[in-house]
Amino acid sequence: MSNSILESVDAAGDSTPGRTGTSAGTPASTIVMSMQQALNRALDEVLAENPKAVIFGEDCGQLGGVFRITDGLQAKHGAQRVFDTPLAESGILGMSVGLAMAGFHPIPEVQFDGFAYPAINQIVCQIARMNYRSRGTLPMPITLRVPSFGGIRAPEHHGESLEALFAHVPGLKVVSPSNPHEAYHLLKYAATRPDPVIFMEPKSRYWQKGEVNLAHGEAGAGSPTGAKVMREGRHLTLVAWGAMVARCLQVAELAAEDGIDIEVLDLRWLKPIDAEALAASVRKTRRAVVVHEAPLTSGLGAEVAQLITQSCFDTLRAPVERVTGFDVPYPSGDLEDEYIPNIDRILFGIQRVLEYKRG
Amino acid sequence: MDTLPVASGGAADPLTPAQLRELYSLMVAVRHLDRSAIAWQRQGIIPGYAPELGQEAAQVGSGYAVDTTRDFVFPTYREMGVARTMGVDMVAYMSTHKATWHGGLYDPLKSRLAPIQAVVAGSVLHAVGWAHGQTLDQKDGVAMTYFGDGASSQGDVHEALNFAAVMKAPVVFFVQNNGWAISVPTERQVAGGSVAARAAGYGMPALQIDGDDVVAVLGATRRAFAHARAGNGPVLIEAMTYRRGPHSTSDDPGRYRTLDEERDGAGADPLERFRQRLLADGIADEAFFAEALAAAKAEEEQIRTGIQALASRPGTEMFDLVFQETTPALQAQAANWREESEHV
Numbered sequence: 126m127s128n129s130i131l132e133s134v135d136a137a138g139d140s141t142p143g144r145t146g147t148s149a150g151t152p153a154s155t156i157v158m159s160m161q162q163a164l165n166r167a168l169d170e171v172l173a174e175n176p177k178a179v180i181f182g183e184d185c186g187q188l189g190g191v192f193r194i195t196d197g198l199q200a201k202h203g204a205q206r207v208f209d210t211p212l213a214e215s216g217i218l219g220m221s222v223g224l225a226m227a228g229f230h231p232i233p234e235v236q237f238d239g240f241a242y243p244a245i246n247q248i249v250c251q252i253a254r255m256n257y258r259s260r261g262t263l264p265m266p267i268t269l270r271v272p273s274f275g276g277i278r279a280p281e282h283h284g285e286s287l288e289a290l291f292a293h294v295p296g297l298k299v300v301s302p303s304n305p306h307e308a309y310h311l312l313k314y315a316a317t318r319p320d321p322v323i324f325m326e327p328k329s330r331y332w333q334k335g336e337v338n339l340a341h342g343e344a345g346a347g348s349p350t351g352a353k354v355m356r357e358g359r360h361l362t363l364v365a366w367g368a369m370v371a372r373c374l375q376v377a378e379l380a381a382e383d384g385i386d387i388e389v390l391d392l393r394w395l396k397p398i399d400a401e402a403l404a405a406s407v408r409k410t411r412r413a414v415v416v417h418e419a420p421l422t423s424g425l426g427a428e429v430a431q432l433i434t435q436s437c438f439d440t441l442r443a444p445v446e447r448v449t450g451f452d453v454p455y456p457s458g459d460l461e462d463e464y465i466p467n468i469d470r471i472l473f474g475i476q477r478v479l480e481y482k483r484g
Numbered sequence: 485m486d487t488l489p490v491a492s493g494g495a496a497d498p499l500t501p502a503q504l505r506e507l508y509s510l511m512v513a514v515r516h517l518d519r520s521a522i523a524w525q526r527q528g529i530i531p532g533y534a535p536e537l538g539q540e541a542a543q544v545g546s547g548y549a550v551d552t553t554r555d556f557v558f559p560t561y562r563e564m565g566v567a568r569t570m571g572v573d574m575v576a577y578m579s580t581h582k583a584t585w586h587g588g589l590y591d592p593l594k595s596r597l598a599p600i601q602a603v604v605a606g607s608v609l610h611a612v613g614w615a616h617g618q619t620l621d622q623k624d625g626v627a628m629t630y631f632g633d634g635a636s637s638q639g640d641v642h643e644a645l646n647f648a649a650v651m652k653a654p655v656v657f658f659v660q661n662n663g664w665a666i667s668v669p670t671e672r673q674v675a676g677g678s679v680a681a682r683a684a685g686y687g688m689p690a691l692q693i694d695g696d697d698v699v700a701v702l703g704a705t706r707r708a709f710a711h712a713r714a715g716n717g718p719v720l721i722e723a724m725t726y727r728r729g730p731h732s733t734s735d736d737p738g739r740y741r742t743l744d745e746e747r748d749g750a751g752a753d754p755l756e757r758f759r760q761r762l763l764a765d766g767i768a769d770e771a772f773f774a775e776a777l778a779a780a781k782a783e784e785e786q787i788r789t790g791i792q793a794l795a796s797r798p799g800t801e802m803f804d805l806v807f808q809e810t811t812p813a814l815q816a817q818a819a820n821w822r823e824e825s826e827h828v
Contacts, residue, residue: 179620205620210647211643211646211647211650213643213646213647215609215639215640215643216609216612216640216643216644216646216647218609219608219609219610219612219613219640219643219644220609220610220612220613220616220647221613222609222610222613223609223610223611223612223613223614223615223616223617223627224613224614224616224617225613226556226592226598226610226613226614226617227556227613227614227617227618227621228617229617229620231613246603246606246640247609247640250603250606251603251606251607251610255599256805256806256807256808257586257805257806258585258586258587258599259587259592259599260585260587260589260801260805261805261808262591262592262593263592263593263598263599264808295806296806296807298807298811318808318809319808319809320807320808320809396811397811397812397813397814398813400812400813401812
């Protein structure tokens with residue numbers, strides 16, 4: 126980072142350096158596991174705690190899913206609770222509606238983000254509306270797991286970011302975990318809600334390990350709703366979700382070397398968005414950059430920018446910046462590093478905000 | 485066409501005279517209410533309606549086979565006759581056509597009828613899911629889903645038939661082939677000419693029946709229910725009938741079929757056919773028919789009065805019924821709406 130950026134940073138607040146949220150003393154209930162293991166554990170516990178919970182989709186049973194998220198669950202809970210369906214996403218989601226009407230809590234899986242498209246009619250016209258259409262008599266407690274976003278050199282339609290599409294649909298809630306701890310707690314929470322939740326798993330983070338504090342409540346996980354400050358800072362807020370949170374934390378470490386103190390806010394819930402957390406963070410930092418993998422135009426970054434502008438217009442020192450994917454079809458593996466916001470592009474976004482001068 | 489194994493038990497028992505007369509009374513009530521609903525639309529009582537004129541035998545006959553203590557039915561937007569036969573509150577049902585609430589005001593769980601479905605083939609998969617739930621719960625309920633020749637073109641119907649057959653789900657797929665999908669006739673809709681013929685590809689028994697013969701429809705549906713209830717998997721019934729009216733009160737059939745074509749295609753009126761049969765068999769007489777019509781008229785008047793008295797739902801329900809657990813954004817929007825709406 127250039128010195129000019131440093132000079133443009135206001136001397137603000139105390140001089141507490143940025144730090145990660147991990148506490149020094151590790152509680153006894155904390156174990157290290159990958160996000161895949163955390164999700165698997167959460168599903169195992171949901172099946173054990175709720176006899177009406179059922180998991181199904183393509184290859185979810187004996188194989189344990191192509192990402193092994195449901196590994197071992199059929200053997201443990203039986204083929205009635207965890208089962209394979211024919212290869213048809215509309216069928217999987219349409220069937221979920223009927224099961225929910227019969228009192229079950231379906232936890233279907235769409236194998237990859239891009240395969241949610243064949244099921245859009247059932248998701249948008251049926252799952253999202255049945256509670257409303259039936260005047261609350263037929264709730265849709267459906268937790269749709271969607272391995273999401275890019276970064277694994279996969280074929281076409283295996284790297285999509287559909288959060289803005291889902292968030293735009295009345296009747297759906299949308300959440301995305303950023304690390305194993307969040308994955309465990311957010312999935313356990315989502316899978317016990319009475320409303321449909323699209324659970325977007327950042328597939329590029331499945332194999333990253335991290336500490337998971339299994340304890341619930343304030344002593345352990347904290348609240349499973351709303352956004353979460355993953356790193357406190359004074360100069361600028363990076364807003365991100367899914368795999369982009371880890372990248373933003375990396376960026377914050379690099380910026381700290383130049384004395385720029387960045388706050389990283391993991392939005393977690395993409396609907397409902399925690400507008401209060403956005404306001405609280407940006408009122409303090411007065412600058413914000415939102416980072417997402419999805420294309421720029423009509424992406425969720427626009428919604429975040431508007432919410433920040435609404436609550437922080439008077440204190441904002443610069444327009445909210447967006448660092449995102451481009452308005453292009455998700456590219457082939459060779460080009461995906463050019464598409465997904467990388468450290469340099471996020472730093473440039475930060476620079477634009479810090480160097481902004483009122484005209 | 486009939487590839488359904490002959491049923492054991494009571495599914496094929498002959499109907500009693502009282503049951504036959506009840507079927508007739510239901511058909512008259514449905515016919516009269518259906519015709520009246522078109523009049524209501526012309527009079528401005530309701531904004532629109534999708535008549536089922538000519539499909540009374542298919543709807544009353546199939547609906548009569550439902551056991552509302554354990555089965556569940558998934559309708560489209562044209563199953564008024566099924567709803568009436570199942571004993572659904574008809575003011576609450578017809579409220580959808582008054583634009584009061586999309587799914588209607590009836591309680592789907594109590595009436596065992598899913599909310600009215602405007603997506604063609606939208607609820608066919610729901611029936612499969614509900615039915616598989618019966619299997620998981622080790623219960624003996626059967627799901628019956630209605631769709632038409634037009635809906636049979638939708639991919640969801642294929643997915644539903646395949647899922648149900650793979651999972652041996654207790655589903656009765658009841659197809660009313662009424663010859664028309666708005667303006668497109670069956671011959672330009674259904675390749676091969678028969679939806680029932682497709683069942684063979686799924687290894688599923690099927691019946692193609694005279695959908696204008698209420699006794700035949702009821703008999704076929706009872707057999708299908710018995711088959712599915714016994715754990716033998718799904719059955720497809722294709723009831724051949726004719727949509728005698730327009731697609732909806734906004735439609736103009738004169739643009740795609742002549743009156744001569746309509747008369748030839750429709751054949752004998754199912755209600756009149758049944759009347760002649762009851763007369764010939766000495767099951768009912770003119771006095772009974774007159775009584776049934778009078779009862780239908782009285783019922784229609786009561787429903788019309790109920791519909792006219794039906795107030796709009798409070799606007800707060802727009803917000804309150806989206807989720808079981810509402811969101812801050814929805815609450816804020818509801819608060820804004822209240823503040824900025826003078827009439828509330």
